[in-house]
Amino acid sequence: MREATSDDFIVAAKLNSADFQRGGFSEDDSVIVAKWLQEAGCDFIEVSGGNYEQPRMIDFDRKDPLAASKRESTRRREAYFLDFVPKLRQAVSIPVMVTGGFRSVAAMVEAIELDGVDLIGLGRPMIIDPDVATKILSGRIERVESRDDDLVVGTGLLGPRSPISYLRDLNAWGALGWYYEHIYSIADGKKPDLNLSPFRALLSYDRTETRTAKAVIREPKPH
Ligand SMILES: Cc1cc2nc3c(=O)[nH]c(=O)nc-3n(C[C@H](O)[C@H](O)[C@H](O)COP(=O)(O)O)c2cc1C
Known part of the structure; x- marks a missing residue:
């Protein structure tokens, strides 16, 4: 039997855009790490942010200015880490996935069509309904069920x-x-x-x- 190699698997890394802590991991640090990951053969990068002390990835206290602003477009209102994508795009050519806040199919489509995002990541909506991706892709729902508030x-x-x-x-x-x-x-x-x-x-x-x-x-x- 042939031995498995890294070409047989998709290898991706979830990377913080920043950890939102003083003196912590910044967007510039993240770009450097993204370049290293690409050089090492990573197939795509998933952008997120925060950690257990600053859980921005779940926007738990609605502190994030992007999430709070109602004048922004649908996708900017929903997806917390979209602003980091252009900076990352300049640094790497592998596909980019964004996770964090997507709730409407319109925002997911906009992020792909207007921001050049390659993949949409869903966390909490998948926990509430593990079939949610199938429902989105088959056009059965316009919005995912959420308990965020x-x-x-x-x-x-x-x-x-x-x-x-x-x-x-x-x-x-x-x-x-x-x-x-x-x-x-x-x-x-x-x-x-x-x-x-x-x-x-x-x-x-x-x-x-x-x-x-x-x-x-x-x-x-x-x-
Ligand atoms: C219960 C729970 C556990 C999580 N554990 C991790 C984890 O171990 N590592 C990680 O990178 N993100 C973790 N996350 C963050 C999610 O992967 C995701 O980035 C976040 O929920 C934002 O996406 P969403 O708005 O689609 O939920 C966790 C989220 C939840 C709700």
């Missing part, structure tokens, strides 16, 4: 725009926990409970993470 642990002072950063983080983790719980349900072949409260999801996610962390600690160390 509903997944809050509280409102006002307790909500995602709270002046208290701990409470903002709690909301972000409530939303992430909700999605994680759904991923686990799908993996177990169960129907996800779309009515699960973000607070209960947070508690359950916390229990799962604690269990996993303890199991890792118990794992015998390799000699």
Whole structure:
């Protein structure tokens, strides 16, 4: 049997446009890494941004100026990392995928036709409905189902725009926990409970993470 080579697989890298932290990874750094990835034979680059301290990839507190601005075009209002594409395009020739915020088919089409994006990435919509890509491509839906605004642990002072950063983080983790719980349900072949409260999801996610962390600690160390 012939041995598999890297030509048999698509190898892509998800790359932050920036991590939005002082002294952190900048767009210029990202361009340099993108060039390295192209030279190393990467087939395409997926552009996203943020990290678990600054989760811009899920725009949890609606702080992102692009996402907040209503005068922008549909695609700019939805997709948070589109502005970085021209800069990346100048640096690399491999296909570029953009992930983060796409909810309407119109915005996805505009990003491909007007911004030269090659691939559209969907995260949370795929968790809510794993068949969403088929539905988009067959023209059955104009908009993906989303829970972006509903997944809050509280409102006002307790909500995602709270002046208290701990409470903002709690909301972000409530939303992430909700999605994680759904991923686990799908993996177990169960129907996800779309009515699960973000607070209960947070508690359950916390229990799962604690269990996993303890199991890792118990794992015998390799000699
Ligand atoms: C539950 C959950 C887990 C995620 N885990 C990762 C991860 O491990 N690595 C990563 O690069 N992005 C991760 N993301 C970010 C997504 O891949 C995606 O960039 C983000 O959700 C924005 O796309 P969307 O608006 O289509 O959801 C995660 C998102 C969610 C909701």
